[in-house]
Amino acid sequence: MLSVAEAQAKVVEGLKTLPSEQVSLGAALNRVLASDIASTRTQPPADVSAMDGYAVRAQDVANLPIALKVVGEVPAGAIYQGSLGKGEAIRIFTGAVVPKGATTIVIQENTKREGDTVHVIDGAAPAGRHIRRAGIDFKKGDKLLKAGRRLTPRDLALAAAMNHASVPCVRRPRIAILATGDELVPPGTEPGPAQIISSSTAGLLGHVLEWGGTVRELGIAHDKIEHIKVKATTADGCDLFVTLGGASVGDHDLIQKALSPELKVTFWKIAMRPGKPLIFGRYQSMPFVGLPGNPVSAMVCALLFIKPIIYRLLGATEPAWRTGRARLATPLPANDARQDYLRCHVRTDADGADIVEPFPVQDSSMLKPLAQADALIVRPPGDPAKAAGDVVSLLHLA
Numbered sequence: 001m002l003s004v005a006e007a008q009a010k011v012v013e014g015l016k017t018l019p020s021e022q023v024s025l026g027a028a029l030n031r032v033l034a035s036d037i038a039s040t041r042t043q044p045p046a047d048v049s050a051m052d053g054y055a056v057r058a059q060d061v062a063n064l065p066i067a068l069k070v071v072g073e074v075p076a077g078a079i080y081q082g083s084l085g086k087g088e089a090i091r092i093f094t095g096a097v098v099p100k101g102a103t104t105i106v107i108q109e110n111t112k113r114e115g116d117t118v119h120v121i122d123g124a125a126p127a128g129r130h131i132r133r134a135g136i137d138f139k140k141g142d143k144l145l146k147a148g149r150r151l152t153p154r155d156l157a158l159a160a161a162m163n164h165a166s167v168p169c170v171r172r173p174r175i176a177i178l179a180t181g182d183e184l185v186p187p188g189t190e191p192g193p194a195q196i197i198s199s200s201t202a203g204l205l206g207h208v209l210e211w212g213g214t215v216r217e218l219g220i221a222h223d224k225i226e227h228i229k230v231k232a233t234t235a236d237g238c239d240l241f242v243t244l245g246g247a248s249v250g251d252h253d254l255i256q257k258a259l260s261p262e263l264k265v266t267f268w269k270i271a272m273r274p275g276k277p278l279i280f281g282r283y284q285s286m287p288f289v290g291l292p293g294n295p296v297s298a299m300v301c302a303l304l305f306i307k308p309i310i311y312r313l314l315g316a317t318e319p320a321w322r323t324g325r326a327r328l329a330t331p332l333p334a335n336d337a338r339q340d341y342l343r344c345h346v347r348t349d350a351d352g353a354d355i356v357e358p359f360p361v362q363d364s365s366m367l368k369p370l371a372q373a374d375a376l377i378v379r380p381p382g383d384p385a386k387a388a389g390d391v392v393s394l395l396h397l398a
Helices: 004-012 153-161 200-211 225-235 255-259 295-314 367-372
Strands: 020-024 053-056 066-074 088-092 104-107 111-114 117-120 143-145 166-170 174-180 214-221 240-244 263-268 279-283 286-291 323-328 339-348 354-358 375-379 391-396
Touching (some): 004 263, 004 279, 143 153, 174 225, 200 214, 200 240, 225 255, 255 263, 323 375, 354 375, 354 391
Parallel strands (some): 066 088, 240 286, 323 354
Antiparallel strands (some): 053 088, 053 104, 111 117, 263 279, 323 391
């Protein structure tokens, strides 16, 4: 069996970033940039006031108090026509362009106005005080957002300030999802006495959307070769085909038989728990992943193998996983030959250190502990027994 690291390397091998499309800022949140974005303008485009007050010459307010003649007013969005002279002041508001001749701003709180005269009473105002210089934020041509970046609300504000109404983003990968099994019925359906609700599709769908893809849900295929074949044809045109269940060695695990000869298997089975029976290869022209049927196995395998595929197709430069280290609250027995992923709670002790407590039961069919977990404890093959207080590696779930 392959190690997890070997399998992760193989699933992304040869994958190329998908083509780009122009996306409006209103629809670009969490999208991945396809190319660098440069500013089309300088920000601010001129020296502007950072405060409400009066634009003056610094030498005129070197000794206080002083009375100055108010010769005009300039709000934000306007430009004062003319130049400030000796002994003069111009009423100015935040964001307004600093008039010619003015070298500092006296804030409103340090003045008293009497008609056309302003008395500067207090507050040092050396040259440059309360003036935002042209280009202090960025300059025209600056490349401020880089290809591969997943756009945050802050990035969208920056792109707007750079005067971009839309940005080039990598097309979202189209992921086809097909659940298999006679025992499965859709959520909201009354199951028979030997049936269960199909839960893995909902979880995988949510993950795909969270990671940046789109979903084509193909429904549930019965444990019949022909039915699986027919359902699989509806995955045509997608960037990744994922099945749930039917990947193991039982008489009703039919994925490999049903999808042959179009399915070319690269590997099958990984030395991990949960999730050993995972299939990877190509179905027709698209990558294929056959996830295990147990819902926890499917979700853990999706995190470890589907997520990096989506990130590679998007050209995303961010890490696919957030990892860490923490101390065990309880002991753990020695691990066997498979890499183990244990659902756990993470809490902070009085000293600010992370403490982890694995759930006592780790059955791969139990979704409640997965929903309640903060992270997975990652135990390499052959990891010796651990005592309370020992440090372990974590794969965070959020």
